[in-house]
Amino acid sequence: MSTDRQLGFDTLQIHAGANPDPATGARQVPIYQTTAYVFRDADHAAALFNLQEVGYIYSRLTNPTVAALADRIVALEGGAGGICCSSGHAAQIMALFPLMGPGRNIVASTRLYGGTITQFSQTIKRFGWSAKFVDFDDEAAVAAAVDDDTRAIFCEAIANPGGYITDIPAIAAIADKAGLPLIVDNTSATPYLCRPIELGATLVVHSTTKYLTGNGTVTGGCLVDSGKFDWMASDKFPSLSQPEPAYHGLTFGEALGPMAFTFHSIAVGLRDLGMTMNPQGAHYTLMGIETLSLRMARHVENAEKVAKWLEAHDAVETVTYAGLDSSPYKARMAKVCPKGAGGLFTFALKGGYETCKKFVDALGLFSHVANLGDTRSLVIHSASTTHRQLSEEQQIAAGAAPNVVRLSIGIEDADDLIADLDQALAKANA
Structure with a gap:
């Protein structure tokens, strides 16, 4: 792709990383189903x-198809x-791996996907790492949680569930003052709705399983480096x-500058790993x-319509969608997510835990699955599934209280989705 013009998002999402195959001229990126690559000579x-030349060695490290995808996501994120x-969870460990060591910690938002909370509160302890969970709406508490052993600050752009x-710019200012990288999980927003690097993030991670793939077929993760952090400071x-002893004493930050984190990864x-x-x-x-x-615009349009309908329903206690005028997060949309608040939100049912279970079981068009970001509309009761390992206090802090249901609104006809929700609410409250 050769042009002097700054290409728009819609063009980049099709063309970035997708040059015609030099051997065959194939226009779509081929699937390079190979483990290894022949060297020209010794x-x-x-x-x-020795990292003196860029190229392909072995597909555990790099593969042309995978590299094309990374290039496309980097272009969309502005990294x-x-x-x-292999997954979003893998991307999180990959992001932390060059930063952490035994005894080091991260400061993380309380509003995270349940699996991430478990990974950070339990699993990373096996590496000698730890996490401090803080309400990121309390900026003073975030700053106070940082200590001499803190090595990163972590949040989600649009928090799941x-x-x-x-407020990424506010958290980025705290990270900058502390000399720390800010890692933002942009899975729920995607670079179409939110550009964390432009707002001050150092690293961006994705579960590509979700909106980026968009059709519920494969798992994957991505890690994007802004190239703006001075690792030598x-x-x-x-x-x-x-x-680095394994590379004859090469210092990544010194030798590779803005690409240091990527090459180390x-x-x-x-x-x-x-x-x-x-x-x-x-x-x-x-x-x-x-x-x-195209999909994200429709996700947002549908989510706004469904959320407004739910908010007016007698059986519904609250709706968390940030695109609603009633949401305390509506004001942040213009700064953080100017194209919309995404397709993911929760709502609380007045009947509590058992009513939530009946409601989920009564749905027909919505699929009851542990996933989000599909073209299909999805539903899950987080407290009994994705956040089941957490205490009730942690569930409430994460936005997944026992009376809460999570919806991932797809790109179907919104009126059909509302009709399905309506009949399920009627059955659950009969």
Whole structure:
């Protein structure tokens, strides 16, 4: 793709990373279903392994189909570089891996996907890492939670499950003052609705499984680096600021500048953690992204209509959709998500836990699945599924109280979705 013009989002989502195949002229990105790549000669192989030349060695590290997907997402996010991996959870570990060490911690929002809370509160302890969970609407508490061992601040742009919008510029200012990277999970918003790097984020992670793929076919993750953080400014990040023994003393931050984090994630992270995305999965996601803007506009349109209808229903206690005039997060939309508040939100039923279960079971058009971001509308009762491992106090803090149902609004006819919700609410409250 050769042009001097700054291309628009709709053009980039189709063309970024998708040059015609040099061998065949194939216009769509081929699925390079191969594990390894033939070197030109011994010197070429040595240069690749020494990071003196960029190229393909082994598909655990890099693959042309997967690289095309990473390039496309990087272009849409406005980053310097990035990698794709096996899932959104993998992307989170990949983001933390170069930053952390035994005894180090992250400051994380209380409003996160339940699996992320479990990963941060339980699993990362096995690495000697820890997390401090703070209400990110309380900026003073976020700043106070940072200590000498903190190595990153983590939040979601549009939080799952409640659809809360994080004030990214305010949190970025706290991170900058502390000399720390801000990691933003942009899964629920996508780069169409929110551009975290432009708002001050250092790193952006995605579960590409969700809206980027958009059709519920494959799992995947992506990590995008802004290229703007100075890893050499302190001794907090030795993986990037000190010599790497495995590469003859190469200092990533010094030698690779804005691409230091990306190359470390490939040369060390993917090499040793092995959280590889498969090329066929990357192909499905590349095709999904081609219609991202069209789908997200419809997700937002439908979600607004459904949320307004639910808010007026007698059986509904509250609706959390940030696009509603009643939402305390509506004012943040113009700054953080100017094109809309996404397709994900929750609502609380007056009947409580048992009524929620009856409601979910009575739905016909909505699919009861542990997923979001599909073209199909999806429903789940978070307290009994995705957030089941959490205490009731943690569930409430995350926006997944026992009387709350999460909806992921698809791109069907909104009137059909409302009719399905209406009949299910009637049955649940009969």
